Amino acid sequence: MLFDTHVHLNADQFDEDYEQVIERARNEGVSNMVVVGFDLKTIKKAMALVEQYDDIYAVVGWHPVDAIDFTEEDLKWIEQLATHPKVVGLGEMGLDYHWDKSPKEIQKEVFRKQIRLAKKVKLPIVIHNRDASLDIVTILKEEGAHEVGGIMHCFGGSIEIARECMDMNFYISFGGPVTFKNAKKPKEVAKEIPMDRLLIETDCPYLAPHPYRGKRNEPAYVKLVAEQIAELKGISLEELAQKTTDNAKKIFDIK
Template structure:
């Protein structure tokens, strides 16, 4: 059975056919999913979904792109929401230097505050990183994020950076890009990271794997990610599915 560790079923793109999307995920062997919230709207929707479906879990946090909008009141609200019994992680949080809505210094302050909150709550972190690898790793070290551990979500860095993250007690999560023909870095990471430290995800509705690249992504396609990793590692698909699901359950504290 498969565990998709990062879905946005709370996205408006799934408003019209959520039941069908979930049905296809079940048919593909997806046993559990974590619905990720990253602002007030998506956190509320994530918590509604996990109350409705027993096989869904949630994470809550505040996205770095919107760091400039986050208030102390929002942080208190997130702490309250993170105490929901089906919230298994804190995130996605991190740094995003691609978009210029939130200045870097504000993103970093908000990132640090949320790492501290996750440690207080005893929740693993889900880290968003776009064009900010060096600063992410530095802040994780300075804030002793190893205490919380967590996931480098949709990891796009080098195998060397992956090793640094493993040393900080983070799992490496691979998504659709590992299936792209010219994606050398994620393929190398898939080979070099030990199976007991790998996770799989879709990040749906974004980053659909080959052959659906450019289309809306959905949780059923996480099977393609697992198949690609199996091929790269020269092991069976069943071994990848089993190990990544066990890794996720261990990290999230799911029996």
């Protein structure tokens, strides 16, 4: 059984056929998935999905690209949602220095507020990182994020950054890019991550794995990520699937 720890079935790209997409995932052995809401609209859709499906859970938070739109009311709303039995984490939060919609200082402030909230409600955090590894590690350390731990989502950093994050009680999650032909670094890093700190995801509809690169991604394709990492580690798909599923259930406290 496979556990896709990061999906956006709440994205507009799935409006027409999300039921068939979920069915295809189940047919490929995906037993659970976590749908991530990162702004007003996507959080509402994520909560609707968890009410509809037993095997889907939610993570809710505010994306760094949209940090400039974040209000105290939004923070209170996320705190309320954190009490829902199927909300298993806060995020995706973090820093994104690629897009310039939200100034860096505002991103950092919103990131810190969400880490503090996660500690208050005792939920793990899901980190979005784009071109901001050093600042993210610094803030995680300063805010004592190790108390709740979490996931470095769609990890694309160095093994050194991965180790610093694992030391703070974080899991390292890989998606489609680890399957790309030219993805030398992600492959090397995935090989090094200990089995008890490893997770898999699709981040669908984005970042589809090879051979679907450039097309709409979907949770069924998490199997391709699992196959690639199992091959890198020289283990069976079954062992990789079992361990990453166990890890996901542990970090999200799913019985």
